[in-house]
Structure formats: C-alpha cells, structure tokens
Amino acid sequence: MEIAYWIVAALLAVFYLYAGGKKAVQSQEQLQPMMGWVDRVPMPLVRTIGVLEILGAVGLILPPLTGIATWLALAAAIGLVLIQVGGIAVHLSRGEAKLIGLNIGLLVAAAAAAWLATTWL
Template identity: 80%
Template sequence: MHVVYWIVAALLAVLYLFAGGRKLLQSQEQLRPMMGWVDRVPMPAVRLIGALELLGAIGLVLPPLTGIAVGLAIAAAIGLVLIQVGGIVVHVSRGETRVIGLNIGLLLAAVAAGWLATSWL
C-alpha cells in the first residue's frame, strides 16, 4: 500500500507544484493560453488556488515522509479533491465539458491518495 501511495502522491505533487507555481508566479496574460478561465476569475483568487495547490502537494508528501502529523496527508488529498470539484464547476459553467477529463482524473487520483494515506493512521 505504501508503494502505491508514494507513486500516486509523487505524481500529484509534481503536477500540483508545477501548476500551483505557475498560478502564483505568472501573469494573467502568461496563464491565459493554457488556462482561459483566468479571465473570469480575479487574479487574487487564481493566486490563492495556486497557493492551495502548493500546500496540497507539500501536504501529500511531507507528513508521511517525516512521520509527523500524517493525518495531514488525508486533509491535503481532500483539499485537492475540492480544488478539482471547483475546476469542474468552472469548466462546465464555461461550456468546456470536453476538457474536464483531466480534472476528473486528478480528482480520482486525489481520492485514491486520501484513501491510501489512511494506511499511516
């Protein structure tokens, strides 16, 4: 179980470190080609989403790695699930139902990470 958790958590962490870092560091114009929804969402909210993605990535890896407050990995996974639910809502509201496949995949991976993280409790 631990090996599967680390595979899922590492993949999610890398993806969320990248995506969250972009949302925190890049301008609206730089984000627009890949994330058209940034025009409808205020930039402070985009930055907040990026920060939450970074915290989620760290929360998936650091607690199980150190053995300290391992329940935070479950909380991080739940937070990432909520971020993806929000992403799906935004895409559907924009009529972009064809692009929610990635969101659904990330949501399922975060659910799996949360479930697998219970092995440390």
C-alpha cells in the same frame, strides 16, 4: 499500500507544484493560453488556488516523510479533491465539458491518495 500511496502522491505533488507555481507567480496574460478560465476569475483568487495547490503538494509528501502530523496527508488529498470539484464546476459553467478530463483524472488520483493515506495513518 504504502508504495501505491507514494507513487500517487509523488505524481500529484509534481503536477501541483508545477501548476500551482504557475498560478502563484505568472501574470494573467501568461496563464491565459493554458488556462482560459483565468480571464473571468479575479487574479487574487487564481493566486490563492495556486498557493493551495502548492500546499496540497507539500502536504502529500512532507508529513508522511517526516512522520509528523501524518493526518495532514489525508487533509491535503481531500483538499486537492475539492480543488478539482471546483475546477470541474468552472469548466461546466463555461460550457467546456470537453475540458474536464484532466480534472476528473486528478480528482480520482487525489481520492485514491486520500484512501491510501487512511490505510497507514
């Protein structure tokens, strides 16, 4: 189970470090081609989402790696599930039901990471 956690957590961490980093530092114009929803969301909220994604990625990896406050890995995974629930809601509210596949995949992966984290906490 531990190996499964590390595989899922590493993949999620890489994705969220990339996506969160982009949201945290790029302008609205730079984000627009990849993330059409940024035109209707205030940039401070986009930046906040980016920072939360980065913190989630770090939370999946550092606590279990160091053995310090390992419960934070579970909290990070649950937080990433909630981010994807919000992402699905935004896409559905914009009539973009076809675009929620990635969100569903990330939600399932984060839920799996949360479940796997409970097996060794």
